[in-house]
Amino acid sequence: MPLLEFSEKGIYCSQADCFIDPWRPVKKALITHAHSDHARSGHTQYIATKDSVPVLKHRLGSFINILGLNYGEKILINGVSVSFHPAGHIIGSAQIRLEYKGEIWVVSGDYKLEHDGISIPFETVKCHTFITESTFGLPSFRWQQQKTVFDEINNWWNKNKEEGKVSIIAAYSLGKAQRIIQNIDPSIGNIYTHGAIENTHEVLRRQGYNIKQGLKVENHTKQDDFQGSMILAPPSAIGSAWTKKFGQYEEAIVSGWMAVRGIRRRRNTERGFVLSDHADWDGLNMAIKNTGAEKVYVTHGYSEIFARWLTEQGYDAGVVKTEFTGDEETDLQQENQVPV
Amino acid sequence: MKRFTSLLLAIDQTTSTSTKTELIAQYLQEESLEKNKLWTIALFTGKKPQRTVNTTLLRKWCAAEANIPLWLFEHTYHIIGDLAETISLILPEYNITSTSKSMSEWIEEMMALKNADEEEKQIFIINAWKSMDRPSIWVFNKLVTGGFRVGVAKNILIKALSMFTGQDPTKIAYHLTGNWTPLKTTWSELFNFQDITSDHSKPFPFYLAHALPNENIPDIDPQIWVAEWKWDGIRGQLIKRKGEVYLWSRGEELITDKFPEFQRLTSMHDDFVLDGEIVAWKMEKPMDFQKLQTRIGRKNPGKKIMSDIPVKFIAYDLLEVNGVDIRLKSFEERRLLLEKIYESCIGEVLKLSPLIHFESIETLKEVRNESKNYQAEGLMLKRKTGIYHSGRKTGDMWKWKVDPFTIDAVLIYAQRGHGRRANLFSDFTFALWDGDRLLPFAKAYSGLSDNEMKEITTFVRNNTIETFGPVSSVNPKLVFELAFEGISNSTRHKSGIAVRFPRISRWRKDKNPEDADTLKHIKELLSDSE
CATH class of the missing domain: 2.40.50.140 (Nucleic acid-binding proteins)
Structure with missing residues (x-):
């Protein structure tokens, strides 16, 4: 029997009797990271990295039964050695390594190779079998360095400021929002953050992350005070009555999907910046190669296409069907929650 | 190429039509090469350069350059949904060394490859890719594949040109029509505002109707409005000037050769420009639209198809008579002049679209239900005092189709x-x-x-x-x-x-x-x- 199987509830290890990122309530759940399509509510016990415990409690309730592990720390569950390793996706995100009788499997969760300046960078974990995400598993997706993208964002912000406009970026409160506030140029103007984002940031600050403080949008703040500033808001707030108080503004979406003109146009957004917390085509291929794995399972994205490509590259590759399909729409909702 | 690419990217980054208009006007101001300006106008009005390299080759070359199998290219294309863009995203990172040519140079060099062999084409295309950044590659591919669609409606371009030249938009619209090409036409020929009669074939912009939004419009008063059948053919503009006959489709394509029937009109005494419908017509009634479609497909129809599927031009408006532009006269006046022209017509290739007088919108509704018996799609409503506008305008004409x-x-x-x-x-x-x-x-x-x-x-x-x-x-x-x-x-x-x-x-x-x-x-x- 293989160490991991693919069940209706998620990836399952029968030897340890635990699931990885299951989407139905189970007894023991190993959680790669705190995004809602990976960390669902209702499990009896959660095991995750120490870094993601506060956010998981913030999102799922302080009462959840959760065990936090350091990166690289090994625990034994019925003879299976389980450890969490940096995935570089968001703060606290991990790949999960399972070893039993000398056989090693790694479940990647979501990951990216580029260091974003906040989350602990991706670490290669050698294994026999690698279960990889493939959200951007097409050769059309290749990212520029984040510095280049932030230069573009800063230029856009500057230009809007010169025209007397406010800049609004739709950013998912866990992941994108931190990456943006830590990397944009604060000398351009004031940065305001929406309450939903600030709440997450407060949780991260309490656990020791030095996330920059954004100004609060108060009811009594005057329209003039916003002029030339940057507003970070969850996508659900974009286009709502909330944005009316800013007067004239430009809005942008920051996501890997913005590489596709058709999707950009469909969102009817004026600006799309191509920046993702997922690995691009080259990143996926490199990560897989570096694991030394012979067997690769592909999930969460263009799985069939990517698995066929890997097979042609000499891997023994297969597809894992999941309920979180990692398609553009749900992922954009997930990363950016943009209303269509 | 860079300037044109920047223009397209800037247009892409705004949804506001006034910003788009300003961007184009600004581009026209800054672009010094007349050829580039002309090609920009041509592309924005749907004049595509002739395709000389087919897309199968482009796909093959791109996959080879990126070192990926063709099936992977195809799958990616179906997800990205745009061939030019897919190629620009998939191509490897090149060290751009050579300086890029201007947009018009690229287009004209590409067009010159018409009779070149595959290898020559490949060298040209790959050199082009290697000399541009990704956005420019996207634009270049669009030029090569001819699938050039950007978010610029004709009206936006007309407004921008009007801002740039200081001329009236209606005049601009007229000058943009017809059979000009950046390959031969110069800027001063295209916008020769002094002598508009220099090109006898030049059509007027078509006046297009919106669908009647609401059947209870009180304004549809029989005193003020007349109706006609909405003929189910292809809209055309039939021009007879100085002994020559030209036929234009609504897409401003010259289709004279497809319908030799109308050459009979050359011997008519008067000159005129008619707006009407080309309809397949036999045994005193219109034939099914599908029959007409087989005619549209033939460039030079033979005798057999011409006798199997004869066509007529159902005239419903007159825009010019003996060199005089009458578009600003009322529909009623134009109609009287049209009837005169029709009476003097030779050879039975013209028909006059009959006017339908009605007592109330209710009785007209009953008439409309008869549409299918006349192979019509419904009715057209025309205001008796309405002028002949340029483009799609609200107010003087409505289409009122039957329910599908x-x-x-x-x-x-x-x-x-x-x-x-x-x-x-x-x-x-x-x-x-x-x-x-x-x-x-x-x-x-x-x-x-x-x-x-x-x-x-x-x-x-x-x-x-x-x-x-x-x-x-x-x-x-x-x-x-x-x-x-x-x-x-x-x-x-x-x-x-x-x-x-x-x-x-x-x-x-x-x-x-x-x-x-x-x-x-x-x-x-x-x-x-x-």
């Missing part, structure tokens, strides 16, 4: 869409019951909201039975109401019928596949309509 046929059909195949529907399943094939099996009978692409398409995309992902390249066959579970304009027998379709302009009118979530209509039912509609 509708039928409930089952979704059986889906394919991802293009452009702003990239990565969404948006192209569907629908089936009807034939006994206990479902027989495909129509494809439809439009009519759904983005949210509905998203919902269907999720459905397709979870219900795919098999995939054939980009096409997925799905479990037959969803029922849609399709609307279409006409039905005819067809030997080319498995179902034995062809429907005209099918589109999705609504998603029948209340219906199960068993409740969908049968092929027998649609064939009954067919016999009704005949």
